[in-house]
Structure formats: structure tokens, C-alpha cells
Amino acid sequence: MARPAPELLRYLRTLRRFWAASLAAELEYQANFVLELLAVSANLAGSLFTLSLFYGHGHDLGGWSWDAALVVLGLYTLLDGLTTTLLQPNLSTIVTHVRTGTLDFVLLKPIDSQFWLSARTFSPWGLPGLAAGAVLVVVAAVRAGARPDALHLVAAALLLVASALILYSLWFVLAATSIWFVKVWNATEVLRSALVAGRYPVSAYPAGLRLFFTVVLPVAFLTTVPAEAILGRASPLWVVSSLLVAAVALLISRWFWGFALRFYTSASS
């Protein structure tokens, strides 16, 4: 037997193979690229239009300037791109694995099953969204006159990672419930719609919803908090709590997967 490569290296090699294989599969359908580009443009145009309605008559949104609100919208577009690239294609597959029983193959591979299920596919069709989001964030931040120092940029980067992890964990836990309810696809759609709330700064919502989007469904941590950091006005308290929420969410997703698997392996036939 060949000497086993160090674990991290093995996971990285596997990830490269995963994505190379899924790129090969996806690129068979070139028309998708054009369609996705159109969809991203239409979505973004729609959001911009809605946002402009709020600002049309000299109003603002929860104390956010137009350009600052665009940073939030940019971050939302970025996360939506991430969803299309990684979350949606991978986590919808969990349902298929459970329904067809091919989850068995995943469980018998000497690799972390949550890693396999979360990273197996890579869909390039979310890349236009990722790019558009990134451009919007930078342009809007510059226009808003943001002069973040190095510390704020580091905080922003950390918060972006945290928001991606929170989003991932929410999504993964929901997808993992397919072990019990094989048809959860609708539930993840509901989640995606709820996350649309993240297009706008959380302070734009009434107090009750604001609380909901912070504590129950942590939408605030997804876009508003990182946007504050990019605009150079993040409070340390928010940064720390955001990182904590991300860590807890990730741990919960891992624990929940273990719990779901124990159920799967004792009840399935």
C-alpha cells in the first residue's frame, strides 16, 4: 500500500478532483452561462430599482446612505453567487443521496462525509454573481467614501468568512433533515427566500424583525455586519459576536450531521 499522504494534502487533492470533475460535467452546457449571466443581471437590476425607490424622495434606509446600502446589496449578491456555486448544487444532492440510497457510498469512503457532501460539486454558474457582487461592493464602498484601515479590512475579511460559514451551516442543517423528511427541497427554498431579507441593511426593518434577523435567522451577520466593517465603522462587539455565531453555527451543523447519521444508520434498511 502506498504511504498515505498527510491528511490535509489528501483533502486538498480530493477537493481539486471534485471541482475538476464537476467543471467538466457543467461545461457541457455552455448555454447555462449566458442564462445565468442574464439571471444575475436581471436580479441585480431589480434589487437596484427597488432600492432606488426608497431613496427617491430624499428618504434613506435605516440611516444608511445610498452608496452604503449598495455595499450591503453587493455582499448579498456575493453570497447569492456562493449559494449558486457551492451550497445549492451540493446540498440539494444530499436529498438525492438519501432518496436513492447512494449515501451509503459516501459513508463508506475514508473521508469526512460532511466534507464530501458539502464540497463535492462546484457549479461555475454562480461565478458571474460572485464577480458582480465583488465589483459592486468595491465600487459602492469607494463611492461611499470609505477609508477602512488595515484593521478594518482584516475584520471585513474575517466577517465575510464568518457570514459564508453561517449561511453554509444554516443550509446544511436544513438539507440534513432530509434523512427524516426526504422532501426538504421546499424548505431550503423557503430559507433562500428568507435570506433575501439580507439585501437591505438590517436597520431598515422594524424592531421586531430586526431582532428576528439577528437572533433567530442571523441575516444581520450575513451582510449588514460585514458591510459595516468595509465601511470602516464596525464595532468590536459585532465582530466578535459574528465570529462566535459562525463558530457555533458550524459546530451545530457538525453535531447535527452526526446525530442525523446515527439515526440513518440505525433506522434505514
Add this chain to the structure above:
Amino acid sequence: MPIIRAEGLSKTYRVADKQPGLLGTLRHFVARRSRDVPAVSEVSFAIEPGEIVGFLGPNGAGKTTTLKMLSGLIHPSAGTVEVAGCVPFRRQGRFLRQISLVMGQKQQLIWDLPPLDSLRVNAAVYGIEDAEAHRRIQELADMLELGDELTRPVRKLSLGERMKAELLAALLHRPAVLFLDEPTLGLDVNAQARVRRFLADINRRTGTTVLLTSHYMGDITALCPRVLLIHQGHLFFDGRLDALTERLTPCREVRLELAEPQPAAAFAPFGALESLEGRRVRLLIPQEQLTGAVARLLAMFAVLDLEVSEPPIEELIGRLFQQGVVG
């Protein structure tokens, strides 16, 4: 030392007890009741490295459940099991690298991609270096007579080609134990024969221990010197195949299509009447009386069509259990 050891292995499923109909559904919704159904009870056996063992039994006998407990996919309710020195259910890396599972009705290969892409993924997962993986793929592909099928999308392969590619994917990491659940399901006779030849080959060359379930008696007779017979979750027979076939009355199944329907009693002298539907008749006739019986059948009735075949394993085993020869 045995590579697989099961002692008092049992699995009980908890199933929902639901009455049919709307009322039953409502009642079930309000007050859930469930009961325990034993799938496997007190099964014990030991398998030595390099053996090929066949798992036999009617549908729902507990074959797949046992296989899944051995491969670590389900947790036994009671009893102990050890495979390759590990407890399967823990699914440690050391264990998973030593086993492989092939299922006839499920596939691990990526549907839209050529098998080679899935094989590369597997190589990375098992930490096999590129050059080594390439060599192994070449070697197994030669044995399986696979060529450019490996570079064609899986969805464009025939069922037989797909199963061969599945076997390749399952053996890339050179497992010590190979579990197969109905590996020849749905394959045509040629493909079945090729799969069997390959399994015998790989067992001889690498000493891989093979444990398979199959509906086709052909698979078992061609491959397995030893069989485990499971019925209603209990192990009824563990021994050499020839000892088992001696216990099974050697019968042939004769299917007839008659010009005119006949009463059931008309077939009593020939053998056991399996079914009678209008002009279609199925009979089980002891092998030594077969030629005589067929000649008499043709003489007595206006026969439109006649077919003689080996009765399906399910039926032989079913008869076996009815007669109470074992157990």
C-alpha cells in the same frame, strides 16, 4: 484467523404501525404507534481470508441487512461483528480502506461523466498517487475488458459496462474484503458470466475475500463453494454448496402453453403444479423424470409452447423451507 466474524448478530427495526385509510392516517398522526420487527436474529459465522461466500435467501430474509451491518452502514441491535480486525460501525479510516461495497441497484459513478473522472476522485479520496492509480486502473480495466468505455459518459454505457466500471471503482483501493449486493441484477447472460469470471479472477489473484448476495443461482454455483442460507432473519445453513444442493430436490420448471384449458387435476401425475392460469401452466418436475414427463405431456395435450428452465432460486429455497428440510 477469520477476517469476518459475526456472533449473535441481530437487527431489529422499529416500524410505524399504521392502519390503512384516512382514519388510520389520522390516528397515526395523532398517536404514533410502532412495533419492533426483527430483520436479523442471532446470526453467527466466521469467514477466512480469501473465501468466496454466497448469501442466499428469499426477499426480505435479512441478507442486505446483514451485509450492511458487516460493512458498517447500520448499527447492530445486538451481537458483535468484526471485519478485518475492526468494528465496522465505527467506520474508522483503517476499516474503510480495507472494504468495498458494490450494489447492483445503486451506483457510485457520476452519471454525466466518464468513469475515469469518478476513478480519479476515488484515487484522491483513498490517497493513491497518480502513477499508481493509473497502473491499477490499467490492470483492472484489462481484467474487465474495459477500454474506451472509461472515457465515455456513464449515461451512455450499457448496464453491463456500467457494472464493470462500478467494480473497477470499488476495487481501486485494493480492499481486503469485497461485499456485493446483487451484482448481476438485470444483466444479460454474457455480462453476468463476465462479472462472475472477473470476481473469481480477482479472488484468485489478490486473495480478496468476497461476500455476495444474489438472486441468480448461477452466480452462486459458479462462484461460491460455501453458502450461508438465511430465512426470516435466521441462519439456516452454513456449509458447502454441494451439501445444500443435495438437500434441494433437483427439479426443473416446465412452462406450458396449451391449446385448451385443463383442470388442475390433469397435471397431478407429472409433478408439483406451481400455477395454472387459463391455458398457461407451470410445473415442477423432478429431474430424473423430466424427459418421460415432457414426452407424456406432449402426447396427452395439445401443447402450443413448452419451456424447460431451472426454477428460480427463490422458489427452490421457498420449497426447501416449506418442506422443512433445514431448520
